[in-house]
Amino acid sequence: MTASATGTPYRTARHASAVPVRPRPRRRRAPPATAGAVLGDLVAVCRNKLAGVTGPDGTPYDRLVPQSMAEVVTRGCVRLDVVDRPEAQADVVATFARHGVSVETFDWQRHGVGCSLVLSTRPAPDALLSAAVSALRDLDHVNEVAGVIRVECAR
Incomplete structure (x- = not known):
């Protein structure tokens, strides 16, 4: 590589008669919506x-x-505050399974006397996800459903 008078680097071929080539500018990605x-x-x-x-x-x-929201296929990200016991994890995952929603990722972090549980689901109709989240609120091990984010997606 050599530099031009302005300091911009040029790439040159191995042949002395070759014309220097400027590096191509990088394409910029569109900003997220x-x-x-x-x-x-x-x-x-x-x-x-x-x-x-x-x-x-x-x-x-x-x-x-138009589709009703119940028919829209979504992935869910759910944050729960639960008691720090192994059966709490099992109850949460079993509740999703009973409602036909598959859990994809699962993160468990202790804080004080409880735990924060964040999980994401596989794509499923929103009606199933909503029913599972409602059932979570009735579990003895769940102190609070702290947040639910739905992301529309294709199957």
Whole structure:
């Protein structure tokens, strides 16, 4: 490698007659969608649907079929505060299994007299995930369902 007068490095071939080649610029990834951008897209879809027009890409909204939230396939991330006993883990996983939801990852951390349990699920209809979370609230070992995040996904 050699440097130009401005200090920018050049790559040269092994032949003396070869022309130096500048390194290619890196492609930048698009920034992730923010909640505001997603909400803006949703508003645009609603306006276009009410006006009976298609979006800028020519996507016909009239052909889209709305789904009830119960039918939407989601992955769940659930945070629980539970008592520090081995049977608490077993009860939580068994509750998901009884409701047809498979647990994918599981993290258990002790704090004080209790534990924080964070788990994520495999894709399942939201109705099953909601039923499992409701059943968790009734377990003796669960002090609190501290949070549930649903992520829509394809099967």
